[in-house]
Amino acid sequence: MAAPHRSLPLYCAVLLTMIFCNSYALAEKCGLNTEFNIIVTSRRNRTGHWITSFEAEKTEPTRTSKEISINVTQSTSSCHGLETYKLTSTATVSNHVFRPPSDYELVDEQYYYKLPHVAVSWHDARTTCEKDGAHLLIINSEDEALTVKRYRDRKPKLSGDVGIHDTWVGISDEEKEGEFKTIFGQPFASTGYPKWQGGSPQDGTSFNCVYFSTWKGYLGLAVRDCKKLQPFICEFDVLLSPSS
Structure with a gap:
């Protein structure tokens, strides 16, 4: 950078x-x-x-x-x-001339998001975002969590129960069990939004990938099987992108 x-x-x-x-x-x-x-x-x-x-x-x-x-x-x-x-x-x-792809939306004048209308595994979600020069969503504050919820609420929902409340985020403990890190290798606590549902990750011994949930209006993070198919948000951060 x-x-x-x-x-x-x-x-x-x-x-x-x-x-x-x-x-x-x-x-x-x-x-x-x-x-x-x-x-x-x-x-x-x-x-x-x-x-x-x-x-x-x-x-x-x-x-x-x-x-x-x-x-x-x-x-x-x-x-x-x-x-x-x-x-x-x-x-x-x-002083930046590099911009995200046209299908990314500037949300609340702070974040560039894209919500593909598809449910995929955590690894496929990460790969899809990286192909755009973006990354799988990482929430950095309570305010951004509310922004993500509002953004998701006004987007079309997938059929069935998938994708109504949950969204993959770029955090996992695949490298070392119980040690959650972002896709950039940063400690989970450094994200600015270390908020687990129930105060801690559920079933952390068997599940490794993190998602953001708005179930029943409650905002927080939880873990589940990385192969689970669910929606995801790609986040394009201009500060991490090359300028020309």
């Missing part, structure tokens, strides 16, 4: 800071007691986009005339003879 490229968001943040500072500096009067604060934050979401946010705040005596020429959201408040101007905006930058 290539190292994240941070220069562009940082450049945006620095440029915005220079614009704000220069705009105020031109309008300042010597000896005027003012305060001016800029807060810049940058993060990268799961779709590979850099989100750079900035917030500028200036406090000065009431009835002081100032003009700011920049396309941002501005709010003003007064208190004890002081007026506070608050400017906010957000810049979004992506």
Whole structure:
């Protein structure tokens, strides 16, 4: 995986800071007691986009005339003879040109999922996802678990009882009994969603592959025979994909 490229968001943040500072500096009067604060934050979401946010705040005596020429959201408040101007905006930058196949759906602006309309074994599910350059679903938080449930609920169901509640995920203990790891070799506890139904994996001595269940509205993970045929979700993570 290539190292994240941070220069562009940082450049945006620095440029915005220079614009704000220069705009105020031109309008300042010597000896005027003012305060001016800029807060810049940058993060990268799961779709590979850099989100750079900035917030500028200036406090000065009431009835002081100032003009700011920049396309941002501005709010003003007064208190004890002081007026506070608050400017906010957000810049979004992506340095990735590699995108998932067209049949992957961007869900909740964070995850690229595909739910093939077929029930297969755990190993076949893993192979199918990898052929797309994706991977078998790995849930990383309670929020993502809820996202997966909503995504599954609005998709067509397979006939019969298969595929109504259960979905294969990329976790198993095939290498060493009782030691569950992701398909990337990471410890199960590191996924951010180590939530077993009943508090622990059932029948762990005989079953090795993990699935996500929404049976009776309860969200959690459980294990069963890897040869069991059931639906699966492929997850395409832009951060793990090559950029060109």
